[in-house]
Amino acid sequence: MDRRALLLGPLPAVVLAGCGTAAVANQTTNASSADGTSTDESQSSAETTTTLEELATADDQANSLDEPIAMSMTLYLVEDALDPPDSPLSSQRTPEGLSIIAEDMGEVWSQANIVFDPVTIETVQLPRDVLEAIALGLDTGPFFDQVGNTFDLPNPSALNGLYVRAAGRANGFAPSGSRVFFVIDEPSVHDERVSSHEVGHILGLHHDLEDPGTLMFSGTNGTVLSGIERTVARYTAGGVLNGAR
Numbered sequence: 145m146d147r148r149a150l151l152l153g154p155l156p157a158v159v160l161a162g163c164g165t166a167a168v169a170n171q172t173t174n175a176s177s178a179d180g181t182s183t184d185e186s187q188s189s190a191e192t193t194t195t196l197e198e199l200a201t202a203d204d205q206a207n208s209l210d211e212p213i214a215m216s217m218t219l220y221l222v223e224d225a226l227d228p229p230d231s232p233l234s235s236q237r238t239p240e241g242l243s244i245i246a247e248d249m250g251e252v253w254s255q256a257n258i259v260f261d262p263v264t265i266e267t268v269q270l271p272r273d274v275l276e277a278i279a280l281g282l283d284t285g286p287f288f289d290q291v292g293n294t295f296d297l298p299n300p301s302a303l304n305g306l307y308v309r310a311a312g313r314a315n316g317f318a319p320s321g322s323r324v325f326f327v328i329d330e331p332s333v334h335d336e337r338v339s340s341h342e343v344g345h346i347l348g349l350h351h352d353l354e355d356p357g358t359l360m361f362s363g364t365n366g367t368v369l370s371g372i373e374r375t376v377a378r379y380t381a382g383g384v385l386n387g388a389r
Contacts, residue, residue, distance in 0.1 A: 248336030
């Protein structure tokens, strides 16, 4: 099994015509910024776009909101391979804590009738240079270069969350074009909120710039998903599960 292929999966661009909240899945930056950071995030127009009307039709025909979409998810407690668990680069979270986060994320995403099942909790040791690159500047190049080579992720899933000690000034981030997100030990917002926000990026959602009560607004504890965002997320989730994304 090529586990790097499970972590990396280009998504088609989704353009919501006439909407206040844009949702674009194909991004040009290294990471989608999470809550309360100054990381720049630029979006590119894509060769293939899907209109809101097409999305709504596809969702009505294939997956009404009455039908749950189950996505497997693995959450990883990340330690420094050179000195676990005492290294300043090792997460101080616990497996029990990650289980609680997963349960609370399920509450957030129940709005879109997306459920996380099964959920797997793992502890993984990463090379120090990989953790240093993430901690100093959200650089995931070493991570993707080495996963499947110098280290492996046990039981990768449709969604993969890595809980690290630090990641620059970000609460969390989701590298573009992947099904991976990172969350720090002490975010300025609720753990389940930043985790769910990053899953939103993986499922094709862009930042909301208008309403601080929404999940995709940066730097708050808002958790609301609009009807359009629910449709986009379900459309993208269906593609992930079908192997199209």
